[in-house]
Amino acid sequence: MRIAELSGQRVAVWGFGREGRAAIGALRRRLPGQPLALYCHAAEVDAARAFDPALTVHGSEPNAVTLAAYDVVVKSPGISAYKPAILTAQAQGTRFTSGTALWFGEHPQARVAAVTGTKGKSTTTALLAHLARALGVRTALAGNIGMPLLELLDGEAALWAVELSSFQTGEAGPLELGVITSLYEEHLDWHGSRERYVADKLRLADAARTLLVNGLQPELLELTAGHPARRIFGGPDGWHVRDGFIRRGEAEVMAVTALSAPGAHNALNACAALAALELMGHDAAAAAPALASFRPLPHRLQPLGERDGLHWINDSISTTPQATLAALDSLPGREVTVIVGGHDRGLDWSDFVRAVAVRSSLRVVAQGANGPRIAMALRKAAPELPLGETDGLDEAVAMARTVTPEGGVVLLSPGAPSFDQFRDYADRGRHFAELAGFDGGAIAGIDGLGIA
Template sequence: MIPVRGYEGRKVGVLGLGRSGLATARALAAGGAIPRLWDDSPESRARAESQGFDMTDLTRADVWHDMAALIVSPGIPHLYPEPHRLIARAMAAGVPIDNDIGLFFRSWSTEAWDDMDPTPRVVAVTGSNGKSTTTALIHHILKEAGRPTQMAGNIGRGVLDLDPAREGEVVVLELSSYQTELARALTPDIAVFTNLSPDHLDRHAGLGGYFAAKRRLFSEGGPDRAIIGVDEVEGQFLANQLSQGPGDDRVIRVSAVQKLDGAGWTVFARRGFLSEWRKGRQVASIDLRGIRGLPGAHNHQNACAAYAAARCLGLAPRLIERALHSFAGLPHRSQLIGERDGVLFINDSKATNVDSAARALQAFPRIRWIAGGLGKEGGIGALRPHLGSVVKAYLIGHSARDFALEIGETPHEICETMERAVARAAADAQPGEVVLLAPAAASFDQYPNFEKRGEDFTRLVQKLLDG
C-alpha cells in the first residue's frame, strides 16, 4: 500500500466504493487522513461496511464545511454530460476534486529514495486502443530482464494498492481518459500515447475533449521521454507540440503503417518487421511475424511502443526481442484460446467498438467472425472496408439483425447466442482459418462485461477442443 501524504488529520471524502475507492480509503487512513466514504449504491455501501469501513452520508450539506478534498472513482462523471450532484456540491463548496492517480503521484516518492540508486521510475500508458496490451508488454519485458517492476492503474491493481518502491523499480501504469482528465498530479518519467479513435465521447463532450484528456498526461506531466503513436493526426500534433526540433530524441515517434524518416528517434513496423532508427540510421530490427501473442498490425504498434519504452529504460534490443517471443498476450485481447485441425480460435472480446474490431479483422487472412451484442451509436457500417478477410459472420445479441443489414454482401448467419455462434463457426471452419470473437459492440445485453463474454467464448471453445 502507498500511504497518501498531505492530508494528515484532515477529512477527505471518497465517492465511489469499487476497487479503486476502497484502496483509496485504506491508503488515506494509512497516511493519517480521516476518510469519509459514500456510494450511491446501497449494495456497494454494505460491501464496504462488511470490510470494516464506516459510511458518511455525503448528501448532507453539513459534512462539506471542513472537507479537505473529494476523491472520485473513474466511472463517476465530473463534467460531462453533467457533473454528479455530489461533485457539483464539492465544486460549489470550493473542495478540491482529485482521483487515486493524483494521490499516487503526490505520494509515491518518499525520503527513502534519497538512498536509492537508481531511483524508481514510472511509465504511464494512455490511448484509445492497445494501452492494456502495451502496458502488460512493458511489464513483461521488464520482468524477463530481471528488473523489479509492478503494474497497476486501469489494469491489474489499483495504484494505491502497490507496494512501496524498491531501488531501481519501474511501475507501469495504464491510464484511461477518465483518470488522466481529473488527476491533479501527473508526473511520469516516461509517457506513452498509443493512438486515438472516437470513444467515451459523451464523457468528454466530443473528440476534442477526449483528446484533451489524454494530452494532459504529456502537457501537464512533463515526462522525460514521450513515446507517441503518429498514425493519426492527433498523435502527429501531440508529437509536434512536445518536440523542440527534428532531432529532439525526447520524443519517440511510433508507427505501424509507415516508415518514419528524419533525424530523430523513431520505432516503426512494416510488413511484420520492427525497426528502430536514431539520427538517420537503423540501429535494430526484429521480425514480429512469428510472435503468436502479438498478431496483426495493431499489436505490432503495441510492440513498437513497448520496445521504445524498454529502450528508454536502457534495455538492449536482443533482450527485448526474447521477451516479445515469450509474451502470451492478454485475456480477451487477440488471445489465442487453442487450435483444432488447423483452425485457430481467438478471443478479442475487448474489441467493443468499430476501430478495435477493424484492427482485429486486419490481423488474419481468413476469418469466421463472431460479432454483435449491444451496438453502439453509429453502427458498424465503417467496418465494410475491413471485411474482405471475413469468410462468414456469425451474429449474436441485441444488434444481430442490425449488423446483418450493415455488413453488405458479407455472408452471415443470425445465431443470437454465443453457444450457437461458436458451434456453427467451428463446424464451418476450414484449415488455415480463424474463428474470431471481435464483437464491435458492448456486452451488456447478454453479459455484465466484456470479460464475462470472453470467458463464455473461451469455455465453449475449450469444450470443443476437449471433446
C-alpha cells in the same frame, strides 16, 4: 494531493470496486483515525461493512447536495468526472481526487512510464515491464491494467510501467515518459463527446517530460506536434515494422513471426514498448529477444484452442470497430466468422462496414444492443456478405458454430462494450470460452502484475 492533506477533512470514497478498496486501504494505512464515508451500490453495502467496519456506508449514488457536504471525495475512475452532481459540488468547493492522483502525490520522484491509447495500452505496458525485467530492472506493472497504484503505495521499483485509461490521464502527476499508442473514438458516454475524449487522452502529454507517440497516426502527430520533447515510434528512423521484421532504423532486430502476441498491431505495440524502454535509458535491443517469451494478455486475440473442428479466438477486449478490423487483419487467408456487437455507445461503424464489404472468406454474426444497427449497415453496403443476426452472445456462438467451415476460425471481437449483457469484457470473454467448450476460469489472469 498528498494523503496527509486529507487529515482532519471531511472525506468520502465513491466506488467500491478494486480502485475504491485500494483507496480505503491506503487511507487507513496512512491516516488510521480518519473518518471515512463510502458511497457504493446497494448490493455492495454488506461487503463494504465487512471490509472496513469503521466506514460510514451509503448504498446509493450521491447527489450534488450530498457531495458538497465533503471537503474531498476520492472518486473511482469509472465514475465520469463530468456528472452534473460532480460539477455542481466542485463549484461549491468540494475537491475531487483519485487513487491515481494520490499515488502520484506520494511518489513525485518515481521513474514512471505511463501508457495510454484507445487500443494497445495494456499490451504495450505489459510488454514494457516484461522487457525491463528481462534486463534485470526491478519493475512495477500497475494501473488500469488490473492493479490499482495504491495497492503498491509502499512499494519501490526502478521503473514504473503504468497503464492509464482516458479516465485517469488527467490525474497523473509530472512523469518521465508518456506513451500514446493510438487515438480513436471511444468512451463517449463517460467523456460526453469525441472532442472531450481526445482532449482528456492528451492530458497525458501535459504531464510527460518526454512524449512517445504512434507515428502512423497523422491526427495524433498533428495534435502532439507542440510537445517540446516528442518522440515517435512506427516511423523509419526509430522502432518500426517493415518487411516482416521489427527494426531499429535500418537494423533488423527480430522477425515478427517470432513474437508470441499475434497480429501487425501487436508488432507495433512491441515497437512502442522497445522505444519506451530505450527512452527510459535501457538497452532495448538487448531486451528484444524476450518478446518471444511474453505471454499475451487474456481477452486480446487470445487463442483458446480447437473444438468441434473449429479454432476459437477470444478478443473480448475489442470495444471499437477499429479494434475488430485489427483482429481480422491478424488472420489473413483464414476462413473467419466474426461475432460483433454489444452495448451501443453510438460509435461510427462506417469504416468497418466499408472494409469488410470487400473481404472474402468472412462471415459476420451481429448481436447485442447495437447488433441490428451494424447488421442494417452491412446489408446496405454488402448485400452478398454472409450475415447473421441474433439477440445475444449465446445465440451468436451457436450460429457461428453452424456456419463456419471445418478448420475455420470463430472470432469474438465485438467492437463494442459488454454492458448490455455482461459485467465487463472479461466476463464476456469467459462466457464465450465456456460456450465454445473451454474452461472460462483458466483463461484469465495477467502475468507480472505488481513489482518484480
